[in-house]
Amino acid sequence: MIANVALPRIMKVGGGAINEVGALVDELGAARPLIVTDAFMLTTGHVDRIIKAIEHDGHTAAVFSGVVPDPTTDSLKEGIEAARRHDADLIIGLGGGSAIDTAKALGILSRQGGQMRDFKAPRNNNGPAVPVVAIPTTAGSGSEATQFSIISDSETHEKMLCAGISFLPVAAVIDYELTLTMPARLTADTGIDALTHAIEAYVSRKANPFSDGFALSAIRTIGTNLRRVYTDGSNADAREAMMLASTQAGIAFSNSSVALVHGMSRPIGALFHVAHGLANAMLFPSVTEFSISGAENRYADCARALGIVSPSVSDQYAAGALVAELHALNRDLEVPTPEGFGIDRASWEEKIPLMAEQALSSGSPGNNPLVPDAEQIQGIYKDIFA
Incomplete structure (x- = not known):
């Protein structure tokens, strides 16, 4: 290729x-x-x-x-x-x-x-x-x-x-x-956004050796620094590292692609006025769990780059650990569910078919390791609400 x-x-x-x-x-x-x-x-x-x-x-x-x-x-x-x-x-x-x-x-x-x-x-x-x-x-x-x-x-x-x-x-x-003056909430949301860019670029069907290098470098850096900079926004070394990682992740997905998380997050932002990075964070663990079977070895590489497993563990174990880490990251960075954000359940459920339609029409889900249909996307929207 x-x-x-x-x-x-x-x-x-x-x-x-x-x-x-x-x-x-x-x-x-x-x-x-x-x-x-x-x-x-x-x-x-x-x-x-x-x-x-x-x-x-x-x-x-x-x-x-x-x-x-x-x-x-x-x-x-x-x-x-x-x-x-x-x-x-x-x-x-x-x-x-x-x-x-x-x-x-x-x-x-x-x-x-x-x-x-x-x-x-x-x-x-x-x-x-x-x-x-x-x-x-x-x-x-x-x-x-x-x-x-x-x-x-x-x-x-x-x-x-x-x-x-x-x-x-x-x-x-x-x-x-x-x-240096970014508040903690913005630091968390944008940091998870960068991590989403890097991981989706690496597991995308359009991934390539050029984008892979930037993606893995960004994942390593974010794994080391995101919690540090969220806890202490004055940490200049962590801020500098996160800024570079964000740009590296941008280079990665610009020359590969994003995938299902981004396809599904855009309708949440447009219809419920949720910041883009926060919408990604709400979806990231569940979409990753859904997608793993399509590229287990690639998700395992991401877990190793994050530093949450040793290089010697199996791909299956590493990929599972990645999902657990994304849930833990959301807890540590106080990411709300859609319900916790204040979205009305009835309004959310009413708009699920439209959100699924808009997600699919964006083209991003087609780059996902496991390409979903509308029914599967609707199921993920339902699962993440609370």
Whole structure:
């Protein structure tokens, strides 16, 4: 099998890397960058630092701060106008996955026009887009290194997977210092998101030797550091390790794929407003248990990489230990069930058929080691509620 590998052209990695943004704009030959972020980021000082660095080199920056959690097609409208009004030749996405996904969407829409639903999977998008620089402030989405953007359709409430080289950032700035103030809940949810990316990339039917190396490295690092950084958010070494692991996991799944967990989590996020990483965490143990028979040896490799079993144990034992560890991780990181999150049982059960339909239509379940049908997906939704 030939792996089709794509990465950002430039990646600046390390504490203080945000101070290189001005020089990066120069390096990319841009002059009118638009910074895409949310209202909270305006209060942190990061936006001011970036603007100062850009203007120091004689360029003109503008800011769009209308990013919302789990961005929607409606939330993009003002951003498209901002990009066109500024005549932006570069878009800088600053924030978590929502900000970077918004930046990617604005890049393609402000260049090609049309509606976001025109670009959803299974379409592979390789047309023109305004280049994007991604600056993550959370350690989880990996969006700074991926060929994907997730946008919810405001009319249908479908959480759309949009894929292709058009969505790949031209550059990424990976500065762990931007994550030092993340609260514990966000640290947990984004950390499990990164672990889900890494494990799904490794067990995916599209896995390849290139993605495998990044996936296993990310799994090892997350296994060592996620509980540490959840307990002590000021642990700079653990923060740095998690930031790197998040990017490695992003590279892995961008060049392999995600699978059933992600296919099933997107409808939960869209219909019940559950953060993406948290929705993944709710599903992760049960989906893994369902899937093991399709790739027992690969799941066993993941357990060994996490450091929860010795190299000498059987694949069957190691894979079972992985499921137990995912349950334990959810307990230790206080991940709620859908019921514990506050979702009404009747509303959940009513929407299960729609969630299963949307999960299957995303295409991600088809990459799973064991490909489910609609009835099996509905069964998992029922099982995880409480």
